[in-house]
Amino acid sequence: MNAKARPQLEDLRLFSDMARHPSFAVAARTLGVSKALISKRIGLLESALQVQLFHRTTRSVTLTVQGEVVLQWARRIAEDVDLLGEAISFERVAPAGQLRLCSSTGFGSRHLAPALSALARSHPQLEIHLELLDRPVDLIEEGFQLDIRVGQVREGHVTARRVASNRRILCAAPDYLRRRGTPQTLDELRAHQCIAIRERDQDFGRWELIGPAGPASVRVSGPLSANHGGVVRQWALEGHGIILRSTWDVRQDLEAGRLTQVLPDHHQPADVWAVCPSRLSASARVRICVEFVQAWFSRTGLDGP
Secondary structure (H helix, E strand, O other): OOOOOOOOHHHHHHHHHHOOOOOHHHHHHHHOOOHHHHHHHHHHHHHHHOOOOEEEOOOOEEEOHHHHHHHHHHHHHHHHHHHHHHHHOOOOOOOOEEEEEEEOHHHHHHHHHHHHHHHHHHOOOEEEEEEEOOOOOOHHHHOOOEEEEEOOOOOOOEEEEEEEOOEEEEEEOHHHHHHHOOOOOOHHHHHOOEOEEOOOOOOOOEEEEEEOOEEEEEEOOOOOEEOOHHHHHHHHHOOOOEEEEEHHHHHHHHHHOOOEEEOOOOEEEOOEEEEEEHHHOOOHHHHHHHHHHHHHHHHOOOOOO
16 A cells, blocks of 8 residues: 555545446446546545556456455445444434435335435435345445345344335236136145246245245246236236235235235235344434334335235
């Protein structure tokens, strides 16, 4: 490291943001700064650290081995500085700064986004950045401070708090059940057209449920599958097969008779969790967001079986 030119905190922050993008040009558009500024600041950081952080081509940039190491430290240093500020300003009523969180597409757009809209009005000093991703997320590696997810929490080194109760249930359109019959046991699902979806917390095409005899699983198949809950629900409404969906997603369809619950004595636990890296569990921004979202879900009727 160059002792006369130590790395600057803002350059480390810029480097962390830059590392999420495939090129300086894309990062510049996303961050709202010039490509020249990013190139200059990354160059100064490389000079201070005396390492090359990126492999550069005319179209893209990728991290070097040294860049991967620096990225881990840069994220931690930036987070530690933020936590320090929050720790010595614990009496401050209004949390401030960037809050980067993620959720799944269907749940995030239908339920989390309205909650975050209300949170932004209540705490205008927060800078909320939401990404909707229908895949497993590595919070630390991808730089997220919070994940509002539906389903199980399996990974270590995280802190999880349940913010709403939920379950997934089996259902199908009445027209489909008239044509194909209504399954009476879990094993009978194997002979039915089932519309599978790629959920973050379960194997594709294998439904794990809890019934009168306890936990059980069944391998299902069908001509249609997708990675988007809205698509799967629409296909079920059009009579293409049986789906396993959260109660919040199909409650109105069940009440209106557009869908009928199948095997009502079986369900899959799928509570809504707020998950953050363990070292960020004391963050005021994270805490305020989690408490606000939990209260919002309770008021709007999401929290329930």
